[in-house]
Structure formats: C-alpha cells, structure tokens
Amino acid sequence: MTVSYTKDVVTARKGAFFRLLFRWRGSVYKLIWKDFLLFVLFYLIVRFVYRGLLNKSQKRIFEEICKYANSYSSIIPISLVIGFYVKEIFSRWQAMFNSVTWPDRMAMAVTANIKGIDDRGRLIRRTIVRYMILGYIMNQTSICPSVKRRFPTLNHITQAGLMTPQEEKIIKEIPDSKVNKYAIPFLWTVSVICLARKEGRIYNDYAVSVLNKELMDFRAGLGKLLRYYAVSFPLVYTQAITIAVYMLVIFILFGLQFLEPREDGGEGDEDHVVNVGALLQFYVYVGWLKVAEMMINPFGDDDDDFDMNSLIDRNIEYCYLIVDDLHADLPPLEKDMYWDRENFTLPYTVALVKNAKKVNTEVGSAETVTVPEGKSEFVSGTIRLSVELNSAKRRSVILIPDSERRRRSTIAEDKDEEKHQKVAAAEEGEVGRSKVLHPMKFLQSMEHQLRTFDSSHADQPFDNRFLERDHEVDNGYGAYSSSVGSGLFRTSTGFVSGAYTGMKRAVNRGLRSAPESHQKTDSPASSGSSLSPPPPPSPPPPSLLLVRMVSFWHSLANPISKRFSGTEMDID
Numbered sequence: 001m002t003v004s005y006t007k008d009v010v011t012a013r014k015g016a017f018f019r020l021l022f023r024w025r026g027s028v029y030k031l032i033w034k035d036f037l038l039f040v041l042f043y044l045i046v047r048f049v050y051r052g053l054l055n056k057s058q059k060r061i062f063e064e065i066c067k068y069a070n071s072y073s074s075i076i077p078i079s080l081v082i083g084f085y086v087k088e089i090f091s092r093w094q095a096m097f098n099s100v101t102w103p104d105r106m107a108m109a110v111t112a113n114i115k116g117i118d119d120r121g122r123l124i125r126r127t128i129v130r131y132m133i134l135g136y137i138m139n140q141t142s143i144c145p146s147v148k149r150r151f152p153t154l155n156h157i158t159q160a161g162l163m164t165p166q167e168e169k170i171i172k173e174i175p176d177s178k179v180n181k182y183a184i185p186f187l188w189t190v191s192v193i194c195l196a197r198k199e200g201r202i203y204n205d206y207a208v209s210v211l212n213k214e215l216m217d218f219r220a221g222l223g224k225l226l227r228y229y230a231v232s233f234p235l236v237y238t239q240a241i242t243i244a245v246y247m248l249v250i251f252i253l254f255g256l257q258f259l260e261p262r263e264d265g266g267e268g269d270e271d272h273v274v275n276v277g278a279l280l281q282f283y284v285y286v287g288w289l290k291v292a293e294m295m296i297n298p299f300g301d302d303d304d305d306f307d308m309n310s311l312i313d314r315n316i317e318y319c320y321l322i323v324d325d326l327h328a329d330l331p332p333l334e335k336d337m338y339w340d341r342e343n344f345t346l347p348y349t350v351a352l353v354k355n356a357k358k359v360n361t362e363v364g365s366a367e368t369v370t371v372p373e374g375k376s377e378f379v380s381g382t383i384r385l386s387v388e389l390n391s392a393k394r395r396s397v398i399l400i401p402d403s404e405r406r407r408r409s410t411i412a413e414d415k416d417e418e419k420h421q422k423v424a425a426a427e428e429g430e431v432g433r434s435k436v437l438h439p440m441k442f443l444q445s446m447e448h449q450l451r452t453f454d455s456s457h458a459d460q461p462f463d464n465r466f467l468e469r470d471h472e473v474d475n476g477y478g479a480y481s482s483s484v485g486s487g488l489f490r491t492s493t494g495f496v497s498g499a500y501t502g503m504k505r506a507v508n509r510g511l512r513s514a515p516e517s518h519q520k521t522d523s524p525a526s527s528g529s530s531l532s533p534p535p536p537p538s539p540p541p542p543s544l545l546l547v548r549m550v551s552f553w554h555s556l557a558n559p560i561s562k563r564f565s566g567t568e569m570d571i572d
Helices: 016-020 030-053 054-073 078-098 106-112 119-143 144-149 154-158 166-173 181-197 205-230 235-255 278-297 307-323 402-428 441-456 462-468 477-486 494-512 516-521 542-563
Strands: 381-388 393-397
Touching: 016 462, 030 235, 054 154, 054 235, 078 235, 078 278, 106 119, 106 205, 106 307, 119 181, 144 307, 144 542, 154 166, 154 402, 166 181, 166 462, 181 205, 181 235, 235 278
Parallel strands: none
Antiparallel strands: 381 393
C-alpha cells in the first residue's frame, strides 16, 4: 500500500520535512540506488582510463569528445519533457485509484431494502455480498499480481469460502473466451435480487431499481480498471523519455569529467575526482524517470503500489458487518442530554483548551471591513462600467444610484399628477391659455353652426373646390370621411384647425352635396316633371354624422390636449 507519512507532517513544525529525507521505505533512494552506484562506477572508470591509460594525443581526442558532450547536454529540454511526462503518469495513477470501487454503498442498500431477520432473509443478504466480493477478487486476479499469488485458481477461492463447489463447477463449464468471467457473480446477484422481490422481501420495484443501480456502478468501476490495464500509456512516449534521459546521462558521464591542463597553456580543470554537479543531475533526472516507472502501474509490488489484499479483507469484514451483524440492530431511541437546550457547546479537554482558538467559520473575511462615515453615502451621479460581451464587443452600462432613481421617480410622479390636473381642467373648459371643449359641448356647438350655415347658405351653389381634394368618392358620407382625413394629416400648430376645417367641410359637403336640380325636385312644382334628372343619393342622416363626429373626437381629444395644450384653439 502507499507509504503514508501524513501523521508525521500533520503540523508544520521545524524539521518535519527534513526528517522525511531519512526514510528508506518508499523513498527515491530505494528506487535509484543501484543506478546511482553504477553511474559512479562508470564515472570513475572513465576518469581512470583518461588519466592513466591514454597517451597525450589520445587525451587530446578524449578532451574534444568531452567538450562536445558538454556543449550538447543542454540542447535537449529534458526538464520540460520529463516534467510533463511525470505529470501525465501521476494523473493516470490518480484516476486508477479513484476507479477502485468500494462495496459499502451496495451493502447499505441491501440492508435497507431487503427485510427479514429470519435465516432466509439473512441468507439472501449475505449471498449478495459474497457474490460482490467474489466478482471483485476475480477481477483483481487479472490485473494485480499480489492477489493472483493469493488466489492462483478458482479452487483456492472455493477453499477460502467465497464460492461453493457447485458455483465453481458452473464457472469452469463456461468456455474460455476473451470475456473476463468476473461478471458472472454479478449476474447471479441480479437473479438473487429478483428472487427477493418475488418472495416479498423487497417491498417495491423502486427498491429493486436502487439495488440494481448500485450493483452496476460497482461493476462499472471494476470494468474501468480492466480498461486501464488493457490500454497502457503510449509506448512511444515512454520510450522517447527513457532514451532521452539515458542519453543525457551518457553526455553527463563524459561532459562533466575534470580535464587536465594542456602544456601549451590550454585551459584545464582542477581535479576533484568526482563531479558533484554530475551526481546531482543524475539524481534529478533518473529519479523523475523512476518515479514515473513506479506509478505507471500501481497494482504491482512496489512500496507505493495499492495493497489490494488489504482492501479485500477490509471489504469482506465491513460488508458482512452491515448486512448481517448490524442489520435491524437498532438501539432504543432516547432523548439526548441537550434535549431542552437550544444553544450549547461540546466540552473541551484540558489538553486542548490551552491552545484552543475559537473561530467562527460562518463569518467571512469581509466582515471586518469598515467603510468610513464620510464615504458611506451613495453617489448622486451615474457610474459607467465597461462590460465585455462575447469576449469581443464592449458596451457601456450606466448604473444609476438608488437616490437618483428615487428622485427621478418623484419627478415622474409629479409630471403624471400635473397631467391629470390638466386633463381635469380640460374637462371643465380651460387649461392655461388654451380652450378645449367637452365632447358634448363640441357637438352642441357644431349643431348650432350647421343650422346657421344651412339657413344662411341655402341658395349658394356647391363649392367645387372640395371635389379636388376628394377624388375617391362622390357622395356626402365619403366626402366627410376623406375631408376629415385630409385635415388630420396636417402638422404643427395648424393640426387642430386643419382637423376642424376638414370636419366643417365634411359637414358642409354632407348637407349640401345635392345640386340645384336636386333641390328643385324636392319642391312641389317640380315633382311631376318627367324631364328632371334622377335624384342623386341622399346625404347621410344627421344622426350618422353625429356618431362619426363623436368617434373622431374621442380619437383626437387626448392627443390635442397633450400636444397643443399651450396653443389657442378656436372652433368658432
């Protein structure tokens, strides 16, 4: 199992990490000591050959080789490459550990959903747990050498009590294929769950679904371990890193040798027998490579590999404890000692109270921040912030303080109240200098003008100028609507007068659209003449005109009062 040293560094005290350097089990010294001694031996052999066996010309050639090796030892970015390699190996190692499944959740689901304290209920629960552990062991014998040495064959598992002879016979009768047989016990587990449901020991189908889901999750973790074993880390990457590291070691072996000074005044090195820098570089690079070799398969026999046999023993003990010994073994429910107390604190021992520091973990770091009184007021202006949209476009957002929002809301409310007062005053007859009539008063005034106009212009001919503006229709009602429309499309301060002029023309057109011949046909003298032309269409009745005027006024009154409240409007 992974060598644990957490208890030794639980507190950051002086020398805690320094003492870890003297540990042997699981240390880097244990991984590289053989390679390190071999490197030192070769270094000394090269030095001895250079200084004792070579003549002057051969030494000159050897020195050129050493300078060449030293110049090229820094070309390869070995630190970056091997650092990335170790990081990827560690990520794979961590993922493989997270894939090691734990049967605790399944055991909890079994004891919660399969009822019965009799021997039959106990047998069903223990059988389900036994099948899970059996599948776990059969899976580990495929990938973990230590588990395989513990259970070399199926007969050893039967002798250990995790499988009956009949179950062993069934598994052996299944022909060998590329499919791992560890899944067979899980199929038996599904059948046992269905049997328990049929016997009524599982109360509903939802509980069956929960059990099957936990079982499938447990099996999925074991299947992931097999996939990690089948698909190794890319071999080319491992080969490239290994070759690069050992080529660098060869360059260091020659490039960091101490050279003799030349007789012609050439540069030389002071002889220290062994170059400490060469040993340090060997330790770092080869140490990283050995760490990666150790983590690439954590199911082996290294000190930091996973101890799967200990996990098997733990899982068996814990699962049988859940589904058998502690099943339905509930202590009596009693009131706790703090039943009548709302605020209480658990006691401390004397050993802790000396160094205890009570800290409220629910209070954040910003609770201690204070704002000066002179800077705690909201600003009266606006604050512009630059907001980035889609990482490409930007726009300015105006944040209005609350005080400014309240001020603007008050102004808006005052304006609305003022408008309501103007509307109320308009209904009474006057708003400032303007004169706006009530709809009923307007109709009364229009009726009076129509009667006056009819009596004073009865003998005048029809004004053809209105026909130039009303091309579409030739009857009184159409002329009314078209003339009103022409008046409505006027702008500026003449809008109201234009609208009223259009209305007056429409009324005039409606009441006076008949020519002289039509007026004569209505007289008794011309009633019997056969040569008189047929009467034109009769004008619309005054009631229809009044209805149209009321509709027009309702659509026009509010815009007029809002837009021309300061303009003198005279409808006489």
